Amino acid sequence: MATETLDITDELCPLTWVKTKIALERLAPGDVLTVICPAGEALENVPRSAAEAGHQVALEGHAVRIVRR
Amino acid sequence: MSGGSSRRRFLRDLGGGAREVRSADTGRESVPPRAAQALDGSELERYARQLVLPQWSEASQLALRGSSVLVVGAGALGSPVCLYLAGAGVGRLGVVDGDAVELSNLHRQLLHFTPDLGVPKARSAAAKLGFLNPEVEVVPYEVRLDSGNAVGLLDGHDLVVDCSDSFDTRYAVNAACCAERLPLVEGGVVGLAGLIMAIRPGESACYRCAFPAPPPPDSQPSCARAGVLGPAAGVVGSLQALEALKLLTDFAAPLTNAFAQVELTDLSLTTVRLTRRPDCPDCGLL
Numbered sequence: 051m052a053t054e055t056l057d058i059t060d061e062l063c064p065l066t067w068v069k070t071k072i073a074l075e076r077l078a079p080g081d082v083l084t085v086i087c088p089a090g091e092a093l094e095n096v097p098r099s100a101a102e103a104g105h106q107v108a109l110e111g112h113a114v115r116i117v118r119r
Numbered sequence: 120m121s122g123g124s125s126r127r128r129f130l131r132d133l134g135g136g137a138r139e140v141r142s143a144d145t146g147r148e149s150v151p152p153r154a155a156q157a158l159d160g161s162e163l164e165r166y167a168r169q170l171v172l173p174q175w176s177e178a179s180q181l182a183l184r185g186s187s188v189l190v191v192g193a194g195a196l197g198s199p200v201c202l203y204l205a206g207a208g209v210g211r212l213g214v215v216d217g218d219a220v221e222l223s224n225l226h227r228q229l230l231h232f233t234p235d236l237g238v239p240k241a242r243s244a245a246a247k248l249g250f251l252n253p254e255v256e257v258v259p260y261e262v263r264l265d266s267g268n269a270v271g272l273l274d275g276h277d278l279v280v281d282c283s284d285s286f287d288t289r290y291a292v293n294a295a296c297c298a299e300r301l302p303l304v305e306g307g308v309v310g311l312a313g314l315i316m317a318i319r320p321g322e323s324a325c326y327r328c329a330f331p332a333p334p335p336p337d338s339q340p341s342c343a344r345a346g347v348l349g350p351a352a353g354v355v356g357s358l359q360a361l362e363a364l365k366l367l368t369d370f371a372a373p374l375t376n377a378f379a380q381v382e383l384t385d386l387s388l389t390t391v392r393l394t395r396r397p398d399c400p401d402c403g404l405l
Contacts, residue, residue: 064167071170071179072158103173 052077055087058096066092067099069112074105077118085114127130156181162254166208179368180208185209186367189276191292193244194218195304196282197345199281199356200363205248206282211256212248215272217263218238227349237372251337256273264288269295276326280304280363285331293318293326297401302366305378306359311343316378317362321405323375324393328402349385 056073058066070085077083087093089112097114101107106117124241143349148368156168169175177309188209190197193216194375205212220228220243228240235243249259264272265281269291274277279301289305296303305316305326318325325377358379364374379387 064171065163068163068167069168072163075177099171 052081053084054081055084055086056061059086059088059099061088061092063091063095066096069099070114071103074100074118075102077085079118081118083116083118085116087112087114131282138343138396140259140347146367153321161207165252165254167208168176170385174350174370175368176211176370179188179370182352182368183310183364186211186274186278187274189213189279190217190282191228191272191279192225192281192282192284193228194284195214195227195349195358196308196356196359197244197280198231199340199353200226200280200306200360201244201248202251203250203255203357204363205255209255209367211258211276213258213260213272214241214244214248215260215262216244227351227352229346229353236323254322254325264291266294270298271358273299275300276301278302278363278366280306281357282306282359289326291374296320297325297327297362297405300405304359304362304366306355306375308347308355309350310389311348311351311383313351313381313383315355315358315362315374315381317366317373317375319366319373319375320402324377324395325399325402328396328399329378331399342356354383 054077056070058069061069066087073083085096087096092110097107097109100114100116104115104119108115130291143317158177163170166180170177170180186209188204190201190212193201193214196218197214201212201214216239218240220231220238220240222236224231225233230244230247231240239261241261245257245259248255260272262268265288273295278394279292279296281289281303283289296318300320303318303320305318307314316326316329362373365371376394377390380391395402
């Protein structure tokens with residue numbers, strides 16, 4: 051299982067989720083992606099979009115921990 | 120390059136390049152090395168609204184960027200087809216049209232503007248598409264496609280979208296696509312009705328399977344005689360572009376072994392199922 055970190059602090063919607071989604075596509079099932087989000091919209095949208103896409107999601111402060119489905 | 124280093128570079132690029140990316144890679148090669156193919160920041164932003172679609176992926180976008188599409192006709196149907204395919208990020212677009220822009224074209228042919236009157240449509244189309252998406256290579260062919268030059272024009276393309284306005288051209292395109300086994304999206308519009316059909320030669324019914332012979336001369340109203348509303352052509356051309364994207368990326372199943380008949384007066388859509396004809400002169404032997 052690989053663990054990766056993606057920092058999208060400087061991004062705006064929709065690139066916050068675009069970059070997260072593509073990073074997840076490049077991982078294998080079971081791999082973990084930790085996304086460092088800016089406060090605000092992204093911190094709400096990224097975990098919600100990831101969960102809607104079927105991934106396991108946990109929020110730890112500004113870090114969204116996503117286990118790729 | 121290992122998959123791990125490729126992935127780290129990709130994640131660093133995704134993060135904007137300025138921030139350190141931590142990695143706890145186990146060493147397993149879970150991601151193929153394809154940094155050379157990766158979408159750059161400009162592409163991510165340009166295609167963001169389609170990349171966020173659940174049905175769309177980076178692989179879809181890369182497939183599109185690696186595709187070459189020939190659009191036959193740069194008129195009422197060809198305009199939305201070219202605009203949407205260039206906008207979506209098809210790598211190379213060939214545009215075939217032997218006509219020049221006329222004043223009576225402009226109500227429905229969205230690629231051409233009043234200052235383009237007299238300009239070859241293929242050239243006018245290429246200019247507009249270059250403004251829309253300079254990442255797309257657009258190649259204008261200022262000729263009318265016919266049975267003599269069809270196979271040559273198709274050479275080097277992965278898909279053909281037929282936006283022509285005559286049955287002769289339509290049958291020539293179908294025959295050439297069958298001969299070359301090139302997928303094809305057919306389309307036609309007259310008045311307020313249109314037809315859309317996706318074809319995988321050798322696998323699904325072709326245009327001649329659906330319509331074995333052209334209608335007798337003068338039995339069908341031409342666009343010039345029957346008229347056509349711009350939005351009707353826009354709907355049909357947009358659906359052709361959608362089917363083309365399906366064939367190019369497999370993000371959804373295209374409408375093969377069937378054609379869709381759209382009637383814009385009441386916004387109805389009828390799907391007519393088809394089967395291949397073993398005796399089809401175009402695809403029967405494939």
